[in-house]
Amino acid sequence: MRYMVSEVSALTVRELKKWYRTKMLIILSLIQPILWLGLFGKAMNMTGLLRIPEDLIQNLPPYATQQISMLFNKIIESYFGVSDIDYFSYMAIGMLTIIILFTSMFSGMSIMWDRRLGFLNKLLASPISRASIVISRILASVIRALIQATLVFFIALAFGLKLNLAGILEVILAIITLFLLSLGLSSFFIAITVRLKSWEAHMGIMNLVNLPLMFASNVLYPIKLMPEWLRGIASVNPLSFATNVLRQAFLYGSKADLTAILHDFSITLIFAVSLLVICVISSNRALREL
Amino acid sequence: MTENDVIVVRNLTKKFGDLVAVNNISFNVKRGEIFGFLGPNGAGKTTTINMLTTLIKPTSGEAYVEGYDVVKESNFVRQVIGLVPQEITVDDDLTGWENIMLQATLYHIPKDEARRRAKEVLELVGLLNDADRMVETYSGGMRKRLEIACGLIHRPKILFLDEPTLGLDVQTRVAIWDYIKSLRREYNMTIFLTTHYMEEADALCDRIAIIDRGVIKAIDSPDNLKRRLGGDIIEFEFANNIQLANSIISHLDFVIDHKILENKLRVKVTDGDKQLPIILERLIRSNVKVAKIVLKRPTLDDVFIELTGREFREEEGGREEIFKRRAILRRVRKV
Numbered sequence: 001m002r003y004m005v006s007e008v009s010a011l012t013v014r015e016l017k018k019w020y021r022t023k024m025l026i027i028l029s030l031i032q033p034i035l036w037l038g039l040f041g042k043a044m045n046m047t048g049l050l051r052i053p054e055d056l057i058q059n060l061p062p063y064a065t066q067q068i069s070m071l072f073n074k075i076i077e078s079y080f081g082v083s084d085i086d087y088f089s090y091m092a093i094g095m096l097t098i099i100i101l102f103t104s105m106f107s108g109m110s111i112m113w114d115r116r117l118g119f120l121n122k123l124l125a126s127p128i129s130r131a132s133i134v135i136s137r138i139l140a141s142v143i144r145a146l147i148q149a150t151l152v153f154f155i156a157l158a159f160g161l162k163l164n165l166a167g168i169l170e171v172i173l174a175i176i177t178l179f180l181l182s183l184g185l186s187s188f189f190i191a192i193t194v195r196l197k198s199w200e201a202h203m204g205i206m207n208l209v210n211l212p213l214m215f216a217s218n219v220l221y222p223i224k225l226m227p228e229w230l231r232g233i234a235s236v237n238p239l240s241f242a243t244n245v246l247r248q249a250f251l252y253g254s255k256a257d258l259t260a261i262l263h264d265f266s267i268t269l270i271f272a273v274s275l276l277v278i279c280v281i282s283s284n285r286a287l288r289e290l
Numbered sequence: 291m292t293e294n295d296v297i298v299v300r301n302l303t304k305k306f307g308d309l310v311a312v313n314n315i316s317f318n319v320k321r322g323e324i325f326g327f328l329g330p331n332g333a334g335k336t337t338t339i340n341m342l343t344t345l346i347k348p349t350s351g352e353a354y355v356e357g358y359d360v361v362k363e364s365n366f367v368r369q370v371i372g373l374v375p376q377e378i379t380v381d382d383d384l385t386g387w388e389n390i391m392l393q394a395t396l397y398h399i400p401k402d403e404a405r406r407r408a409k410e411v412l413e414l415v416g417l418l419n420d421a422d423r424m425v426e427t428y429s430g431g432m433r434k435r436l437e438i439a440c441g442l443i444h445r446p447k448i449l450f451l452d453e454p455t456l457g458l459d460v461q462t463r464v465a466i467w468d469y470i471k472s473l474r475r476e477y478n479m480t481i482f483l484t485t486h487y488m489e490e491a492d493a494l495c496d497r498i499a500i501i502d503r504g505v506i507k508a509i510d511s512p513d514n515l516k517r518r519l520g521g522d523i524i525e526f527e528f529a530n531n532i533q534l535a536n537s538i539i540s541h542l543d544f545v546i547d548h549k550i551l552e553n554k555l556r557v558k559v560t561d562g563d564k565q566l567p568i569i570l571e572r573l574i575r576s577n578v579k580v581a582k583i584v585l586k587r588p589t590l591d592d593v594f595i596e597l598t599g600r601e602f603r604e605e606e607g608g609r610e611e612i613f614k615r616r617a618i619l620r621r622v623r624k625v
Contacts, residue, residue, distance in 0.1 A: 006395055125343040125373040126368055126393075126396045127368040127397065
């Protein structure tokens with residue numbers, strides 16, 4: 001066990017050093033979320049549709065204005081959870097789960113390259129636990145994802161993300177949720193790619209899984225706006241559960257519902273742990289069969 | 291199996307689907323020996339190394355390394371072996387020192403001891419002064435030396451070297467041979483290597499197993515293998531009528547053996563320098579036009595042709611094989 005800790009930490013540090021030293025890649029991987037935030041987040045502005053234009057306010061009697069804004073607020077509340085929310089903040093918090101997805105997606109890439117370049121063979125010929133090889137990749141991927149998510153969070157703040165924090169407990173749960181989501185997704189992608197030999201196949205699978213996971217969720221749009229079949233998919237998408245926890249903690253303020261947070265948190269926890277176990281078991285087998 | 295046999299292989303076979311990569315091979319390697327597997331690409335050398343280093347499981351047969359079964363006691367085998375794979379696997383983005391220390395951690399060597407040994411092995415391969423540089427600034431030969439140093443950090447009893455000088459230039463190759471020899475001298479290490487370079491097997495190995503299409507054709511010292519040929523080789527090329535020449539030569543009683551290989555006629559005789567004029571005279575008398583003659587003392591090349599009936603030539607691998615080779619060549623040639 002003590003051996004495993006030192007193996008895992010040595011291999012994780014290797015991964016992170018390699019990542020840290022390719023600064024170009026880190027910058028490139030941040031450009032995409034910035035574009036999403038800037039172009040999509042600002043341009044879509046769905047909540048802007050439900051605002052009374054200035055010239056109308058002047059022509060309407062105050063009574064009507066009040067009624068209309070009450071109606072609009074009710075609509076926003078029913079779709080977005082709370083009424084004092086703007087679409088950019090809604091979407092920016094969703095972007096945190098997207099960046100976790102984008103980063104975790106690459107978790108299997110290094111195993112694949114190590115296999116192609118022969119490093120994996122050298123590892124397998126040494127007396128280390130097979131699980132260490134996989135766990136170190138997952139761990140490195142999670143750390144990368146969390147660092148990237150933190151960077152995106154600050155970028156979003158600079159772009160005008162308006163926080164309305166629920167409380168310390170909720171925020172801590174939200175941060176752990178990000179960790180768990182990344183753990184689950186990294187495990188998922190490693191379990192898939194540990195058997196692959198070509199990066200083309202790897203890219204293909206990433207693209208295949210990436211879009212549905214992103215769009216069939218509440219990350220960019222409220223689930224309520226979706227047709228029923230899509231709503232079904234979105235409501236079991238792990239990204240949706242994680243995003244719920246994050247929005248409650250970061251945007252709902254005093255209206256946050258701790259029971260709902262705990263519910264979605266537990267589901268993310270189950271998702272992460274089961275995928276981790278599946279990944280370690282199946283990759284152990286894959287590495288033995290090499 | 292005696293105390294001195296550090297590797298014992300009995301009827302080892304590996305099949306990949308229909309392809310028999312290694313076909314029922316048996317051999318022993320003695321302690322302190324440099325033992326070479328010589329054969330063209332695709333002969334089954336790497337498959338054999340992969341089985342001995344516990345990376346893949348044999349389809350049938352058994353193999354013992356230091357007395358441990360490679361399948362049932364793989365973890366014990368891994369403790370006593372070092373592997374220097376054919377690919378350059380050291381990390382470009384880490385320094386030489388970091389690469390070595392990573393390897394040390396994987397073998398659970400305590401930090402202080404690891405630092406001491408890292409210095410020692412880096413010194414041995416002549417990289418101590420470059421240890422703090424990023425590996426991406428290393429030349430191909432330096433990378434290979436670092437790779438070897440990584441394989442030594444846990445003081446393995448047996449070192450497996452898969453194509454140790456693939457793609458390196460002649461001078462670097464000779465330098466690597468010296469390092470390998472000094473390992474044996476300094477640590478009395480047993481070394482198992484594969485190569486498809488005849489001169490490498492000749493210069494380095496105490497004994498060679500010649501392997502072709504998964505089958506071991508002969509095991510002996512390079513000198514004995516050459517002696518087995520029992521004569522010199524004369525190669526003729528003709529401007530015309532190779533068949534006629536062949537039949538003329540077949541009637542000469544001092545000719546030990548003769549065969550046609552593509553456009554060449556290979557003739558084996560004792561005392562080639564004395565017999566050559568006689569053969570030539572006969573050929574000219576029968577109006578055969580000789581275009582070219584080569585007289586040579588036997589080399590391992592000739593041994594290979596003798597044993598397998600074909601020239602030693604690289605065989606085309608699959609797509610992945612070609613990718614790997616290109617990647618290796620690219621990395622070792624980077625200066």
